[in-house]
Amino acid sequence: MTQVTQFLYGRADAWPLAGPKFLHNQLTESLRIFHIFVCHNIDPTSHRTDFKESRAQFLYHLASGHRIDLGEHIFHFIVDLASQYASDRSPMFLCLISALCLADGVPLLPYEEPESPEPPITKRTLGNPVARRAADNPAPLPAAETDRLLRQIFTQLSDQGRVLNSIQRTQLAMQRTVDHMRIEIDSLKESNNTLRGGQRTINFTYDDVNHRMLQFAQRLDDIYTVVSQPSAPSTPHHGSIPDDPSDHP
Structure with a gap:
């Protein structure tokens, strides 16, 4: 995948990828145009912004000139498409498959009618990427508006x-x-x-x-207690002068 990625992106450091899928806007300019042809005429799909390794290998083999077993690739594509539930993808090379079936004598069903194929690439196909790039890179403002x-x-x-x-x-x-x-x-x-x-x-x-x-x-x-106590009668001392009885009535 290193060689495939370097070829598709045109850079030596393209592998490993930054995400799980390859991005359409990372392809070289010529491969982006070729991828649009592949998505509308060879391997019809309405989703082109990113794709898996199987489509990357298919682009590499077609763009680099390698031989490819187209019948086996269409067979595996039909088997894968039939295994998907409610897929809105269209088989690749519808005109080629129809012509081969008619040449081999496969009868048409009663409700099948030939239809004129729609143009695979229209003006809108090429104009949408230009409009998206213009929206991503708006025109510069006038000088007066910038000053304001x-x-x-x-x-x-x-x-x-x-x-x-x-x-x-x-x-x-x-x-x-x-x-x-x-x-x-x-x-x-x-x-x-x-x-x-x-x-x-x-x-x-x-x-x-x-x-x-x-x-x-x-x-x-304490003092009050001592003062309030009654005093004891005094006893005459030896040699003292007794009281005069006449002093008493």
Whole structure:
């Protein structure tokens, strides 16, 4: 297939193919024309954009002048066509097959009538590829239209650039605001920690004062208890002067 592909495409690096099939538009110019003849007169088919290896080998043998057993090729074509379900392809060389059948004495069926063959190649056959190429490669625009489109594109790009700059400035301002808020949050956290430390100090001082007041109250209770107890009668000491009875009534 390397030799066949190089012959059909006219390039040394044509094999292996880029896809599963051969492409009509990749053939050389002369082989594209020959392929149109083959598709309309020799091997009828309405699909020419791509084809399989069997058709590529057939094109190669016909175009390169190699001998080919045309009868065997037609036979295999008819067998392949008969094995397909609801195929719309036509047998190749219809006129030749009909003439051979008539020459061999094969009778026509009652409903078979001779038909005048349609022209295999018409003006539309050659004009369609030209129209497709023109559609794929449109004519260049006039200079004035090109300038207008360029100015329109430049204006759109300028507007988009201004919008982009505005968005970038907004993003920068938002980033600064976020950074400032982070600083404020850190400051609030530090102040909160300081307040918590002061609160712990106040709580400790308050507990110490309460403890001291409880101790002071306990001492007052002790003093009050001692003061409120009754005193015992005094016993005269030896050698002391007794009271004068006259002092008592």
